[in-house]
Amino acid sequence: MSEIASELDSESSNERFARGSRLVDLLSKTGLSLAILAVILYGSFSSPAFFTTGNFLNILTSMSIIGIVVVGMTFVLVVGGLADLSVPATIACGAILSLGLQPVIGPVPAFVVAVALSGLIGSVNGVLVGYLGVNPIIATLGIGTIALGIVQAAVGGVIVYGANPESAEFVKGRLFGIPVVVLIFLAVAVIGHFILARSFWGRWTLATGGNYSAAEASAVPVKAVKAGAFVITAVAAGISGGLLGLTLQSARPLIGQGYEFSAITAVVVGGVSIMGGFGSVPRAIAGLIFVQLLTNVMVLDGVRTPIQGFVLGILIAGAVGMDSALRKRGVA
């Protein structure tokens, strides 16, 4: 606008503002793809069973149920909500209700109701975290315990079995040669990705995670956005639990145990920052793929379960270490 300013421009846009280190930049963007490639290469050499359609379909099927949760968990981490530890309870809720209500209202309504009630758990988390400012770890831990207790009490603390074989067959079946659960996962992932990357809600989520007060002062409904991330995760976990119940045709309260950690692991390995404000669904899914491939290769190589845990632990530590190192260098 003024002469002064344009002069300032030309002055300061010289070498004082060079770009960040190319190498580091590149590494942050492609590191995970390279790692995935390395695992695939290693797997192909170490085991003849690895590079087969059957095995890849296996891996895809195995990661679908957890993958749906990963998509939701990405929102929680990005919005700066640390983690949703109520996932096991929500999964159990989805599984138990979608089986338990089958005889009463039929399979499809049962599934819908199960997912909706899971979403309700998420909105309680959301209200506590988003509107009352309770620490997410505590809120989700507490609500998870309560929800699980209530669901358990509702079915009298026993196991629920499926009553509708057709729905089980559908979920276990294939469409165009691809397992139905995989298709559902892909659909959830694509929707999740577009919401986070292309919709105003996603931009709001990133902004809220990046700087809460500034987002608030920019007319972003921060409380709702923060709460929304927990609702999204809960709905995803509810879908995941429902599918899990349908495939297994039985559901017990502890069915979702460990899923929260697996989901966080995938998201973090994918390079989504636990501090919020940064991350995307494809990244998280890349993290999931990497973890799944690595586990698969270890299993095929006959590595014992404890050692797998060991490797996974080191992987997470490495991933967060890398994240912080890149962050320090101003990339990522």
Add this chain to the structure above:
Amino acid sequence: KTVCYVTAADSHAYATPANVALQERADELGIEILNLSQDFDVQKGTEQLNTCVARGVDGIILWPLDPQAYIPGLARAQQSNIPSILINSPMAEQANQFIKSFTGPDVYEEGEMAADALSTAMDGKGSVVIIAGQAGNGTTIGRVGGFVDRLKEVNSDIEVLDTVNADFDQQKALVVSRDLITRFGDKIMGVYANDDTMARGFIDAWKEANPSEPTPPIVGINGQKDAFESIRSGEMYATIVQSPVEDGKLAINTMAEILDGKEVDSRLPIPLTVVTMENVNSVEPAF
């Protein structure tokens, strides 16, 4: 009279019917049950023994999840003159001096029976995979130990390809089975699962991978209804019926006798039956 029942868990395919049977029988006997659930956490169970003692109950029925850990608690109960018995799972020998009796299946024997059944199915040779329960759990240790020891004992030509833990969980069994099938393929000529739910997981994985091929002989334990179905349809070779209802009833009956001042045997087993295609229609499923 009040009896403290420290059970493994509230909701579990096996434990739930056992708990229910025990409770119902206790109602008949006019015994009040103080029901404490460990939720599969040993730590919690050892602490719950404290509650039983503090509450001053008349007897303790403990479902141990570890061979040793409960000993001091049992000793404390003995000091307070509270008689204790074990249900379902055994403990180490040192525990014997603190308990009146152990009622329940012999998990080690179940392993042996499973080994025999699988040997018959495979003509004593070939290679198998073991899908085990939770690592470190007494039942897992017994069932795997009995199986492996038996094969050794009879100098069997059956080779164990791998033993993987699936925590008595159908979903985990499904996942590990997928990997096992990819990894060993045709080499899997037999499967031993520590319980029927995990056997189910393997069957599902097998059907996913080879929809047209029949399953290899699979032996499970517990004798669930759907395992009976699988035996009928030929998907499974055998299961070992171990009735949770019997398990629960026997424990409370034994406790009732103790409370009446009677002497009881230190080892009261519940009957075990191997079920195959032959007798599947004449035996009642466990639950």
Add this chain to the structure above:
Amino acid sequence: MRQTIAIVLQYRVAIILALTLTVSGLIVPGYLSETTLSLGLDRAAAIGLIATGLTVLLIAGQIDLSGGAIFALAGIVSTILQPSLGILPAALVGVFVGGLCGAINGGLVVGLKVNSLVLTLATMLIFRAVAHWITNSQPVTGTDIMFSLTMAQIYLDIFSIRSALFIVCIILLHLWLTRTIAGRNVFAVGSNATAAEESGVAAGRVVFFGFIFAGSLAGVAGVLQSLVTNTGSPVFGSELTVAVIAAVVVGGTRLEGGRGSALGTLGGVLTMAALTMAMEFQSVPAYLQQVVSGLILILLVVLDRTVHTRGRAAGAIPLLVTQNPITTGGKP
């Protein structure tokens, strides 16, 4: 009025504990007795010792999810070494292993500058894997069951060895946190690490030693547990972490760091133990017990939140301060 609220808030743990005891005493026959007290204390000791360590860490703004795994590992090591070293030296080695695990946690958190939530999630997997690895997933047995029985003995009608140790630890910690310079520095680091660092407080060192302290106490708890049960098991302590965090938070220590107290933790641990005992006395199903403890946790935290927010309208403006990255050192 505000005065009253402030006082009630300050002593809320004590009030809730007193309430729990009174109500339980009225409803549950035989609840208020010496045996209940002594056995209740004993059962609180394991959680209490780990909680003592975690209190320091939380005040310093960090968290440790690996406590349960350290608990198991230390117990296993001390049990395995009994035949070769003798019971007491083996116990010391077990505690040392706990400290070492803490040092690994601390070293990585400080060295890599990573979020401790994710990092200790990773080390939790690693330590647990090591525990399974060295025991081949079988519980290991100690040499002398008689020693266990002495350990489990109740002395002076009130204390077992470990409950006495727990009480001593928590009182020492209270004095240390409130009376020493190093103790105040822990608060400073948790409240604003950058500012503390700039003021010459070695924030990294405080955090590092905080992790060692937490690890050592988890080690102590694990070793004592293995002595009392004559067993070292890789599955021990898997459910502890949640109970410990709940106890510390009920005790009024903030997860965000900078605020908390040792006596509060004592109150939190005792409250949770008293509550559990009362419900077990009444044979309340486990899932309903979960609902109750979950509700207490959430209620206390929400109360804390809302009362503070109300305080704001009456003068102070914590919002500007609590959500201002300048004053919170960039923490959201």
Add this chain to the structure above:
Amino acid sequence: MGKDLTLVREEIKPEMGSTDFALSMKGITKTFPGVKALSNVNFAVKFGTVHAVVGENGAGKSTLMKVLSGSYQPTSGTIEVGGTEARLRRPADAQALGIRMVHQELNLVPDLTVAENIYLGRMPGRWGFLDKNEMLQKATAVLQEQETAIDPQEILGNLSISQQQLVEIAKAYAANPRIIVLDEPTSSLSEHETAALFRILRKMRDAGIAIVYISHRLKEVLEIADEVTVLRDGSMIETRPIAGISASEMIQLMVGREVSNVFPKSPAKIGEPVLRVNSISDGANFRDVSFDVRAGEILGLIGLVGAGRTEVARAIFGLSGIVEGTLTLNGKDVVINSPAEAVKAGIAYVPEDRKGDGIIPGMSIRENISLPVLRSLTTFGWIRGKADRTLADQYVKQFSISPPDPERRVNLLSGGNQQKAVIAKWLAAKPSVLILDEPTRGVDVGAKAEIHNIIGQLVANGMAVVMISSELPEVLGVCDRIVVMRDGQASPPIDRQDLTEERIMALATGEEVA
């Protein structure tokens, strides 16, 4: 006012090395990824002097001082303290040499007491045990000496920003430093507090301490400094005794050219009242505040720090609640409960705390600018990429944000450019009322003139502007009418012609001056 100060502290006898230079930095270069913040800077300060450092936003002043205080490691260059070369790897090293720094951003611990904050890192005690009484006594003495009425036992987080700033200064002062660095210490202090600070600084100077003083307020620099060093674009331009330099010369050195009218008068046509505030109260920080602002008008809101101006602005914008009173926009009563409603009604607010409330650091300039109007750039919830980019390009160009790359992460910009981005963000929302809270705080002269220009254009186009500022000359130069706030209460709007600096101070402090 001019009452005598007695230093309670022991007299400081700086050990003079071979030189009377307290510190000398030679050939300092510091690069960040993508930015060369300092290049080959030489800088020396004598004992017993106040040495001012001035320069535009992003000139590298704070970076240079962080190198001196051990927070940053220089890429190259040497530092001598008291004549001997020093390696400053961490803040503690610098402190051991008697260097204390008052940061531009507050650097305190909110959960500890004021006294604990002042003595953080060096609390008095025996055998590791804290001596609370001694600490309290000393802290009380230091605070009294600074003429502040802060309770040393208060939890720091309960203080206002300006009080915290005073604690920060007290903390540095209490450490008996040989060299003290103040990075814009007065940016949130009132004139009254600034005057008190200057008295202390003079005392310290007379005691032989070397003082480095960074400020954008050249009037203050002329008043307090003995020497001045000018930085521009990361390079040292010149060091001169203050006696031989005028404000305009300084500005010229800073920007490398002459800047004529620092506070341009905006000749806009004033129309109808747009926003009318009818005796609003929030039940805590302000009560019964009424004023109106008209189209094409700049209304100044002035007062001492903590007078409640920011709270009034936040309340109007829906960031905090109004208990009593109403707002009238364009003749209609409106109720505003959230910033979103405020934006819809046509109110925008540029907050005072740029880093805390203004920018989303991880996002690009583009994403920051489109945030408040994001909904209008969407179809069925999806963002139209082209609309988003066009908007950002337009404002980056119009405000000459530098570097002119909308995809650059906003936290890599200098303070002034960040501020421009924040203002741009709000103009994108096309408000009819714009509230600016300290829009030029910590902003250099060049950028300040630009921002004033921008504001001038806005009112010329008929916007109503409320401007909160702590700088009297700025308010008197720019605003058409002025509201003075004191203790949560507001005077009626007064025409600028009827006001002088003295008159405003009298209203703001409640003291009539002769």
